[in-house]
Amino acid sequence: MKTPISSSEPREPRGWRSRPRVTDLLVAAAYTAPALAAATAFSGGGTEAPGLVLQCLAVVVSGIGLVFRRLAPMSSLAATAVIMLITFSVPASFATVATAMALYAVGVYRSARHAVVSLLGTSAILLVAAVLQPLSMVDLGQAVQAIAVLVIATLSGLNVRTRRRYVSALVDRADRLTREREHLDSIAAAAERNAIAREMHDIVSHGLAVMISLAHGSAEIASTDPARAVHAMRQVAETGRVAVTDMRRMLGVLNEGDTEGNTAELAGAAQPSPGVGDIPDLLGLFRSAGLPVALQSAGVPPADPGIQLAIYRVVQEGLTNALKYARAATAVTVRTEFSPKTILVSVTDDGHPEVAPADHAGRGVAGMRERVALCGGTLRAGPLTSGGWSVTARFPPQEESPWQR
Structure with a gap:
């Protein structure tokens, strides 16, 4: 596979444009050689005549002027134009060709104003020399x-x-569009990474928090109540299985374009994402981990699976935080309200909040806030004046909600 060239790398000129000095020398030689040959051929064989020497000198001066047609086009034009006026009436003079080449260089390497002014000035000098001085060496025709x-x-x-x-x-426009496309690609890649990190946090953090709580509880009661300890360990296994299923669903979505991917991951991707209907089972899992949680629900949830997944993740993250950081919580309330004006989801506890570790503080709340914002909603998380902690998310009502039909 060839490595693509970055748009930030300058494009190097190719071919004859990569060597302008050599090109200018070749152009000057292409003029000088035929001009010298023509001057020698029409000299009548008098190779020692002073006129031939002067004519050859004029050709050489014009050729030298053409060497600098790119660096100093106006000076090149002045030199060739003077030689043209001096040798205009000489038979087989190539001076007009040299002047034309210099004017071409002015048009290419200087502004259009310089080219027009140079053309008018050179033409005016020729006409004045032909009209006002009929006996001069410039013929009008x-x-x-x-x-x-x-x-x-x-x-x-x-x-x-x-x-x-x-x-x-x-x-330049293509380079600018390429840079903009690369910038948009980097933004999209960052958004995808954030989404993956958010899903990984919701899945792993929730599963591990519940499994740790269940395992700790089963270890405490193993000697006094083996049956409950066995039941708790089975719930640990069930929690791990659910977490693996969620992980396979996410990996299957990432690999959905790979037809040769893992069949288990693709099968997991086909399973529906959790929604509002799965919240009672989620609460039951947290109750088994020792969290005193209750559900208060009102209204008909929206049919949008994206909104339902966001609601489920907010409840999941709120309960996970309550399980990990709410000490001595006696009541945890999950409230969902679906009305024509708003969609409200809250998780409230009455425990004493513990400070999260510095390297993990805020990651869950930030992920919830990003997820809710993607659905057009807002999220508030913070302590209550009466004690405890509250997480409240509000979503805008959906246009196709049942109460709007």
């Missing part, structure tokens, strides 16, 4: 043809510059 070539070169440069800016904008 040739000047018009040269201007046409310069216009084409300038427009080509501007077109290339526009296309590069458009491509660069597309690349």
Whole structure:
């Protein structure tokens, strides 16, 4: 599998763009070599004539100017334009080509304003030299043809510059979208991790708290009441089985896209999630662990399985905390109220709250608050003025509740 390239890594230019200096040298050589050959061929064989030397020198100067067309396009244009005016009437002069190449570079590497001003200035100099100085070495007809070539070169440069800016904008937009997608993926991954951690806490913390309480109780009464101790240990086993079933359900949901996954986990995922109807059994389990819990319920619960699971987890976490931290509790009340205005769930005890360990404090309450917030509700947890502890969750009424039909 190939490792994907991060969007934060800069894209390196490829091909000839990766070596601009070499490209500029090749462009200058592509102009200089034919121009020197043409100057030598049309010199009439007089290789020692001063005119040939000056013409070759002019070609070399134009070629040198083209070497710097990328770094200093305006200076390159000035050098080639001067050579063009001097050697315009020379037969087989390539000076107009050099000026056109320099104007193309201005259009690509400088702004559109610089390109237009440069084209107008060069064209104006040619026309002035041809019209106001009829006896000069610039011919009007040739000047018009040269201007046409310069216009084409300038427009080509501007077109290339526009296309590069458009491509660069597309690349920047693609990079920005990639970064945004990676950011959203990281947010989604963090949300999934929080959800998994919340489920793991609810399952493991609840199961272990009940199992520890039952095991401790069975050890205390084993010598005096073996039958009750055996019954308590069987409840420990049943609690562990339920916790394993919940764990398999969660793992099965995580692996639901894996057709080659564990069949036991997939079978656990097919089982329905606990809801309001499972709260009486949950209370019975806590009663067997020694918690004096009572249920007060009113109204018809909503049909949404997500809301029902949230309600069940709030009751489960509230009872688990009461079992672990409420000392000398004589009454624990679970109240559920389902009405057209609100859905209320509370767990209240009259015990003396113990301080949770620093490395575990608040994890259960934070998980409950996150779960309730995902359903659009609010949660309050804290001590009561009369003593004890209370956890209260409120959910908004559901649009398809039975009392709204």
